[in-house]
Amino acid sequence: MIERIRNYGIVGVFGLLFVVLAFTSPSFLSLQNGANILDQSSVLLILAATTTVCIIAGIFDLSIAAVATASAIMTVNAINAVGLVGGVILGVLFGALLGLITGVAITKTNVNSFIGTLAASFTYRGLGLILAAGGLVTIENEQSAQTLRDVMEGKYLGLKGAVWIAIGFVILVGVVLAYTVWGKKVYAVGGNWQAARLAGIRSNRVLISCYVLSGIGAGVAGVIYAGRYGTGATNAYPDSYAFTAIAATVVGGVSIFGGSGAVWRGTLGILTFALIGNGLNLLGVDTTYQQTILGLLIFAAVAADQVFRRKSA
Amino acid sequence: MSASTAVVSVRDMVKTFGATRAVRGVTLEIPRGSIFGLVGENGAGKSTLAKLMAGIESPDSGVLTISGREQSLRDPHEGIKAGVSMMAQEIMLVPDATVEQNVLLGSMPRRGPFPNRKEMRRRYAELVEFTEFDLDFKAKVGSLRVADQQKVEIMRALSQDADMIIMDEPSAALTTDEVERLHHSIREIARRGSTVLLISHFLEEVLALTDHVAIMRDGDLVRVGPTSGETVDSLVASMVGRALDTDYHEPKPQADGPVRLSVSHLTRAGILDDVSFDIRQGEILGLAGLIGSGRSEIARCIFGADSFDSGEIHIDGELVRPSSPHEAIAQGMFMVPESRKEQGLVLGSSISDNLLLATHKKRSLGGWVSKRTQWAAAEKLAQSVDLRFNSVKQAVGSLSGGNQQKILFGRAAEVNPRLLIVDEPTRGVDIAAKRAIHETLEEMAASGMAVLFISSELEEVLGVCSRVLVIHRGRVQAEFKAPYDEEKVISAFFGQSGLPHD
Numbered sequence: 021m022i023e024r025i026r027n028y029g030i031v032g033v034f035g036l037l038f039v040v041l042a043f044t045s046p047s048f049l050s051l052q053n054g055a056n057i058l059d060q061s062s063v064l065l066i067l068a069a070t071t072t073v074c075i076i077a078g079i080f081d082l083s084i085a086a087v088a089t090a091s092a093i094m095t096v097n098a099i100n101a102v103g104l105v106g107g108v109i110l111g112v113l114f115g116a117l118l119g120l121i122t123g124v125a126i127t128k129t130n131v132n133s134f135i136g137t138l139a140a141s142f143t144y145r146g147l148g149l150i151l152a153a154g155g156l157v158t159i160e161n162e163q164s165a166q167t168l169r170d171v172m173e174g175k176y177l178g179l180k181g182a183v184w185i186a187i188g189f190v191i192l193v194g195v196v197l198a199y200t201v202w203g204k205k206v207y208a209v210g211g212n213w214q215a216a217r218l219a220g221i222r223s224n225r226v227l228i229s230c231y232v233l234s235g236i237g238a239g240v241a242g243v244i245y246a247g248r249y250g251t252g253a254t255n256a257y258p259d260s261y262a263f264t265a266i267a268a269t270v271v272g273g274v275s276i277f278g279g280s281g282a283v284w285r286g287t288l289g290i291l292t293f294a295l296i297g298n299g300l301n302l303l304g305v306d307t308t309y310q311q312t313i314l315g316l317l318i319f320a321a322v323a324a325d326q327v328f329r330r331k332s333a
Numbered sequence: 334m335s336a337s338t339a340v341v342s343v344r345d346m347v348k349t350f351g352a353t354r355a356v357r358g359v360t361l362e363i364p365r366g367s368i369f370g371l372v373g374e375n376g377a378g379k380s381t382l383a384k385l386m387a388g389i390e391s392p393d394s395g396v397l398t399i400s401g402r403e404q405s406l407r408d409p410h411e412g413i414k415a416g417v418s419m420m421a422q423e424i425m426l427v428p429d430a431t432v433e434q435n436v437l438l439g440s441m442p443r444r445g446p447f448p449n450r451k452e453m454r455r456r457y458a459e460l461v462e463f464t465e466f467d468l469d470f471k472a473k474v475g476s477l478r479v480a481d482q483q484k485v486e487i488m489r490a491l492s493q494d495a496d497m498i499i500m501d502e503p504s505a506a507l508t509t510d511e512v513e514r515l516h517h518s519i520r521e522i523a524r525r526g527s528t529v530l531l532i533s534h535f536l537e538e539v540l541a542l543t544d545h546v547a548i549m550r551d552g553d554l555v556r557v558g559p560t561s562g563e564t565v566d567s568l569v570a571s572m573v574g575r576a577l578d579t580d581y582h583e584p585k586p587q588a589d590g591p592v593r594l595s596v597s598h599l600t601r602a603g604i605l606d607d608v609s610f611d612i613r614q615g616e617i618l619g620l621a622g623l624i625g626s627g628r629s630e631i632a633r634c635i636f637g638a639d640s641f642d643s644g645e646i647h648i649d650g651e652l653v654r655p656s657s658p659h660e661a662i663a664q665g666m667f668m669v670p671e672s673r674k675e676q677g678l679v680l681g682s683s684i685s686d687n688l689l690l691a692t693h694k695k696r697s698l699g700g701w702v703s704k705r706t707q708w709a710a711a712e713k714l715a716q717s718v719d720l721r722f723n724s725v726k727q728a729v730g731s732l733s734g735g736n737q738q739k740i741l742f743g744r745a746a747e748v749n750p751r752l753l754i755v756d757e758p759t760r761g762v763d764i765a766a767k768r769a770i771h772e773t774l775e776e777m778a779a780s781g782m783a784v785l786f787i788s789s790e791l792e793e794v795l796g797v798c799s800r801v802l803v804i805h806r807g808r809v810q811a812e813f814k815a816p817y818d819e820e821k822v823i824s825a826f827f828g829q830s831g832l833p834h835d
Binding site: 199200201202203204205207208211212214215216217218219220221222275279280 | 636638657658659661662663668670675676677678679680681682686689690691693694697700701702703704744748
């Protein structure tokens with residue numbers, strides 16, 4: 021029973037929140053509001069999915085917001101250099117490349133991932149600054165900018181393109197994690213690095229692949245930014261994106277110790293945050309209080325996890 | 334026995350973990366000044382009962398009395414204050430603190446708010462005199478070998494001036510002469526009027542040391558009485574609930590198949606020195622020796638887990654030099670590592686995922702795995718190694734030590750290597766599970782696998798292997814073949830050479 025509460029408590033919290041909001045705020049249940057919630061969360065849904073994979077593997081990637089920012093700038097520069105399609109591909113690949121560099125550097129030197137990716141975050145933010153020549157880059161070809169904006173902002177079946185991209189990405193990552201050999205390896209490495217290695221799993225390679233995935237997610241986030249705004253700015257994604265993704269993953273019920281969890285948990289965590297923000301807005305609660313409430317919720321989730329863990333131990 | 338002569342007594346103790354009733358209504362009195370043995374198979378509830386006495390766990394119901402006073406202990410600190418201290422089975426030390434600080438942790442002499450260094454030194458010296466343990470008191474505990482860490486645990490328990498000290502498998506990681514010193518200390522503690530509750534799988538040790546012994550099975554107390562009337566067989570019969578032959582099988586005749594593994598001049602500076610040996614197909618070769626002699630290091634070098642400086646390894650005549658376990662497995666090897674919890678299992682993952690850990694790829698379809706196929710495969714494997722389980726989806730952390738070890742053998746069977754290395758395959762495992770593991774190993778060898786068998790338990794090595802190498806200070810000290818002269822083998826442990834046996 022305790023095990024159940026620990027595993028599915030967040031589903032209950034989410035459901036309760038949903039029902040309460042549905043009853044107290046007449047505009048909550050409208051399709052428009054649902055679409056807005058998803059639209060505001062699309063980038064975070066992507067980042068939370070890759071963050072979940074990293075945490076299951078036993079690592080943190082604090083550099084994702086910086087990588088996403090650098091990728092947004094890279095995407096714009098690349099579009100200006102080689103055209104729209106090539107630019108978008110290069111933008112995503114650039115994120116993957118930065119993830120690869122982070123992963124190789126950290127696993128080769130055995131640096132703690134928390135500190136290593138924190139350092140990477142500063143470095144990549146600096147890199148973004150260099151790529152943007154100190155400020156803002158803009159897609160020069162008006163038609164390319166418009167096409168990319170249409171992809172991201174245009175509505176398909178009631179949802180914006182960016183939302184569909186996020187949904188597709190999250191499902192893809194979730195399925196690959198749950199149903200592939202690679203996914204099994206991620207769980208094993210996060211659960212016991214040493215045992216995985218002695219069972220013939222190249223543990224460091226698995227970790228590097230997680231950093232690369234994290235970079236790809238950030239690259240996609242960069243492309244979304246470039247599409248939405250037609251620009252790449254050095255402040256595209258502040259570091260709070262990385263923190264929010266980690267917090268959502270934990271609130272969703274992924275163990276911070278690695279080895280267990282699932283992608284849907286990160287997704288549910290982000291949606292819970294969005295619901296709280298949206299609900300407080302609809303109820304007319306001053307935005308000043310929202311951060312505080314969110315912080316308390318994150319702490320409560322982690323504390324509850326600890327309490328249940330102790331009881332079931 | 335009246336309450337006044339009992340240092341600790343429990344009445345109707347019950348403790349449940351989830352669905353498992355670990356202790357089911359145990360009533361027991363431990364006489365003051367005795368050395369009291371507590372035996373039973375793994376999972377019988379011995380450690381749990383002891384933890385209830387020390388305040389490490391709280392009972393669901395039941396009464397605990399220490400020195401005539403009813404107690405409800407909320408934590409180990411209260412247990413120590415009431416007079417019971419426990420040396421746990423798993424080592425619980427602060428790795429970054431020194432030996433001395435760890436020993437006196439929890440009973441740190443103070444001067445005002447500061448530690449009193451002079452007093453610390455004096456108390457530590459007293460303990461050293463008492464135990465004759467010879468450790469560098471300034472060394473960081475994390476840098477010590479397991480056996481030395483265990484000594485620190487023993488000294489800590491002694492430092493707390495307890496009326497009763499509980500020792501849970503204290504000799505499991507110690508060498509023969511360290512065990513002697515431990516036994517001496519235990520007798521000395523009892524002579525000074527304190528009580529020792531000794532939990533041990535080594536029945537000879539229990540018979541030699543204790544004056545009373547209690548036997549537990551499945552959370553119940555089977556019986557309790559003076560040790561003098563007991564034998565190994567009578568204890569085992571009560572532990573498992575049926576008579577079980579405690580002798581090992583007759584060792585197999587010497588293997589005569591072609592050489593499978595050939596190690597020549599394996600050297601790693603400061604650790605291994607010119608190690609050479611062969612193993613034939615179908616042979617189980619034993620590596621014996623003291624802890625720290627280099628047995629596990631030989632295994633890890635062959636398996637690619639550690640690197641070595643020089644030497645050659647051939648498998649079926651082919652030169653190999655694995656730089657990682659991944660490569661070693663590709664070359665036909667597999668290893669069941671020394672510590673199942675740290676190196677073997679992913680404790681939070683399921684039985685199925687653990688069994689298939691090394692072979693997910695083999696069981697996949699272009700990288701995709703089907704859970705159903707996996708569960709079916711895991712189920713078959715689990716049965717083949719005689720695993721006791723409810724569902725292959727359950728986490729391995731919930732299994733007993735013996736069953737956890739069987740999972741590692743299931744994993745090895747699935748890999749089906751040409752050379753299998755097993756390092757301490759039965760440490761902390763009960764007799765029935767041990768027997769099952771030996772049978773699995775013999776089956777594997779009979780199928781043509783070459784097995785390198787490492788164990789600290791001499792009887793086991795001699796019972797399972799038809800040929801044994803004794804390792805001493807990183808060298809092959811001597812080679813013995815069945816039938817063995819046990820004394821000669823043991824003297825090789827301590828570097829006695831010049832025994833040209835065969």
